[in-house]
Amino acid sequence: MTASETDIIETTDLGCHAGADTLAAAASAAGKTELMAQFAEDYPKGPHDQPQSMCPAFGSLRVGLRMRRTATVLSGSACCVYGLTFTSHFYGAKRTVGYVPFDSESLVTGKLFEDIREAVHDLADPDKNDAVVIINLCVPTASGVPLELLPKEINGVRIVGIDVPGFGVPTHAEAKDVLAGAMLAYASEEIKAGPVARPTQSDTQQARPTVALVGEMFPVDAITIDRLLDSLGAAAGPVVPTREWRELYAALDCQVAAMIHPFYTATARQFRAAGRPLLGSAPVGVEGTAAWLEAMGELLGTDRASIDAAISTQKSAIRAALDNNPIDAKITLSGYEGSELLVARLLIESGAEVAYVGSACPKTEFSAVDADWLEARGVSVKFRASLEDDLIAMETFKPDLVIGTTPVVQKAKERAIPSLYFTNLISARPLMGAAGAGSVAQVINSALSNQPRMLTMEAFFEGVGDGPTSGVWTPEIIARTGVGGAS
Ligand code: SF4
Numbered sequence: 001m002t003a004s005e006t007d008i009i010e011t012t013d014l015g016c017h018a019g020a021d022t023l024a025a026a027a028s029a030a031g032k033t034e035l036m037a038q039f040a041e042d043y044p045k046g047p048h049d050q051p052q053s054m055c056p057a058f059g060s061l062r063v064g065l066r067m068r069r070t071a072t073v074l075s076g077s078a079c080c081v082y083g084l085t086f087t088s089h090f091y092g093a094k095r096t097v098g099y100v101p102f103d104s105e106s107l108v109t110g111k112l113f114e115d116i117r118e119a120v121h122d123l124a125d126p127d128k129n130d131a132v133v134i135i136n137l138c139v140p141t142a143s144g145v146p147l148e149l150l151p152k153e154i155n156g157v158r159i160v161g162i163d164v165p166g167f168g169v170p171t172h173a174e175a176k177d178v179l180a181g182a183m184l185a186y187a188s189e190e191i192k193a194g195p196v197a198r199p200t201q202s203d204t205q206q207a208r209p210t211v212a213l214v215g216e217m218f219p220v221d222a223i224t225i226d227r228l229l230d231s232l233g234a235a236a237g238p239v240v241p242t243r244e245w246r247e248l249y250a251a252l253d254c255q256v257a258a259m260i261h262p263f264y265t266a267t268a269r270q271f272r273a274a275g276r277p278l279l280g281s282a283p284v285g286v287e288g289t290a291a292w293l294e295a296m297g298e299l300l301g302t303d304r305a306s307i308d309a310a311i312s313t314q315k316s317a318i319r320a321a322l323d324n325n326p327i328d329a330k331i332t333l334s335g336y337e338g339s340e341l342l343v344a345r346l347l348i349e350s351g352a353e354v355a356y357v358g359s360a361c362p363k364t365e366f367s368a369v370d371a372d373w374l375e376a377r378g379v380s381v382k383f384r385a386s387l388e389d390d391l392i393a394m395e396t397f398k399p400d401l402v403i404g405t406t407p408v409v410q411k412a413k414e415r416a417i418p419s420l421y422f423t424n425l426i427s428a429r430p431l432m433g434a435a436g437a438g439s440v441a442q443v444i445n446s447a448l449s450n451q452p453r454m455l456t457m458e459a460f461f462e463g464v465g466d467g468p469t470s471g472v473w474t475p476e477i478i479a480r481t482g483v484g485g486a487s
Contacts, residue, residue, distance in 0.1 A: 020167035023142040030144025032163065039168035042177070042265040044362050045384070052387050053336050053360065053405060055080060057137055057164040058087050059175030063241040064133040065093045070245070071123040073098030075116055075145065076137025084137075098123065100134075107143050117150060124154035130245040131158040133179065141165040152186075158245070160186055170384070171360045173263050173338045176216070180241040181266025187248035188270060199250035202235070209300060210237030212254035212271070215261025215338070217431075224433040225258070228283055228293060231310035232302040240267060256299045258282070261338045262366035280366030283432050284342045285349035286318045287373070314433065321434040325441030327352040329400040329448055334358030334390040334408060335422035341370035341381070343403075343426055343440065348377055350441050356393035358385030358404075401448055414466065416458035418447045 028036050057074070061084055064072030074081045078101060085097045100119050102112040116134060123132045132154075136145055140163075147161025162182050164175050190196050201210075211229055213222060213236055226236035237254045238247040251257075257271040260282045268278055277299050283289035290311045297307035327350040333340055340359040347354050357374060361367075363383040371381050382389050390408045394417070402412035402419040403426055412419035420426060425443055430436045464470070 023138055023165065023167045026142040027144065027163075027165065027168070030142065031146070032141065032144060035141075035163055036168055043169055043171075043174045045170060054087055054172055055084055055137075056166050056169045056172045056175040057135055058084055059169075059172035059177075060133075060135050060162060060164045060179040061088055061097065062091065062093075062172075063176050063179045064135070065095045065097070066241070066243060067131070068244045069128065069130040071096075071098055071129050071132045073100060073116075073119055073123070073132065073134045074137060075100045075102070075112065075134060075140045077139050080137050098134075102140070107139070107145075112140065113145055113149070116145070116147070120150055120159055121154055124157040124159070126156045129157050131160055131183070134159070134161045135179075136161070136163040136165070138165045138167060141168070158186055171263075171336050173261070173336055173361055174265075176241055177264045177266050180214075180264060181270055183242075183245075183248055184240070184252065184267060184270035187245070188252060188274060191249060191252060196249050197246045199238075199246045199253075201250060208233060208235045209255035210235050210250070210253070211296070211300075212237045212251040212257045212276070213239045214257055214259050214264045214267055214271075215239075216241065217260060218427075218429060220430040220435055221260075221432040224430065224435050225260075225283065228289070228310065228314065228433060229296070231313065232293065232297050232300055232306060234296075234300050234302075240264070252276075256296065258296070259366040262341075262364045262370075263338045263361040265364060268366070278366070280364075281369045282342050283314075284346045284436060286315050286322065287349065288342070288345050288370075289314050289318055289433060291369070317434040318437050321437035322350050322441075325438045325445075326350060327441050327444050329353070329444070330355055330397065331401045331403060331444075332356040332358075332390070332393045332397055332399045333403040333422070334360075334385055334393070335403070335405060335427065336360035337423060337427045339427055339431065340422070341367055341374060342431055343422075344374055344379060345370060346431060346436060346440055347444070348374070348379075350437070350444075352444070354379050355397035355399060356380045356382070356390075358382045358390045358393065360385060400451070401444065413454070416451075416454040418450045418454055420444070420447050 024036055061072060064070055065088055081099050088097055100116050106112045120132050123129060134147055136147055150159050150161050152159060160182050162178055164178050169175050169178060211234055213225060222236055222239055229236055238251045240251050242248055242251060252274045254276055257276050257278045259278050259280045262280055271278055279295055279299060281292055283292040293311050327347060330353045331347055332355055333344055338361045340357050344354045344357045357379055374381050387407055390404055391411055394402055402417050403422050409419040409421050429439045
């Protein structure tokens, strides 16, 4: 079947500049009402409804690029694709990002859809690929480019088309969920249709019930969780998003899905549909690990004595690691990875005073336990936090250390407050069990020791100017804008 011109609405005014409401209305008018309603349910907005970090579609692109034997293709404006390609290579993708370009004419006439179809056919080589992922960015989604009309499979290669518009998916974290959920949904249908390829699993995984781990995590964390599960008579299954297609079958075959990252709503829906129980939070710190082992043991049907033994062993090991790596500081923390609450729990158990935790992700049933735990300890927890929320928290609580996104860290540096970038320096470390307890404290204490250097730099640059008095201001610029000049 091909897309006709009537499948695609007039798109003359549908540039990226059109605004979220206009684009969302256009997408609904173009036949994507159901999609927009599902996004609204899965990724509730507010107080901000626009991405304040990188383009959300990066999350889906990254999931596709990390998967073996999978070709990932973008359909969107050239400027968006440039940014996404740049970011993916900055993060070491080392894979080709496919692109189907368009212009107003090919968008309006439906030629873009034909071009996408051709690209998908070209890539559907079973010797090279198990799957081809095609991602509609903002403008093609708003224009109703109907990826659902693509063939589901060509030469045995699966075709997975998804819409990931910034006006429906607020963060790149949630965009990972869009693709992970779509691939699990596809794999579920394959399982229902008949026998599927046997997943590559270790002897332990084959002999024991497995727990699928939902959320990208530091590799050591998956190993730590596997050891924890071993004491409950189970083994860690695949991490979702998976690295290869057949792992999707193994993931769906789990006994329990551990929602380590709480924002995977579409993914959770697929596990539920497969009849798998879901468990939120994660084994972080003494209390988090004990509660997780207790709940997981019950879901796995582990005997009481084994659960108690596992909790007792872990409690003493983690307590020792925390005591050996104390943190004595007031901290504010924010990020868009979805693991912010877990990190805050660990910091508090390490001795830190955490005044504020902001997450760009929404509150879900899987983060509720962590939010309650933090709020009971006086932490101000903000879901869907905006940059402004994070900055106000920094000004209000006057922390010794700020953990945050790039603009937050930049502001902290201007104030001579030691700061750490959440994505690169915190979320790229182990968090779980005893390994996590020691690791995070090291980087925090090292940053805190930089305080004298920050003050020296602040004194050195004093009087150089900031805000509208910084930079080079020619008399012409000052005359034209009314700002700038010497302070
Ligand atoms: S796809 Fe949408 S959210 Fe992403 S860069 Fe383009 S306009 Fe922005």
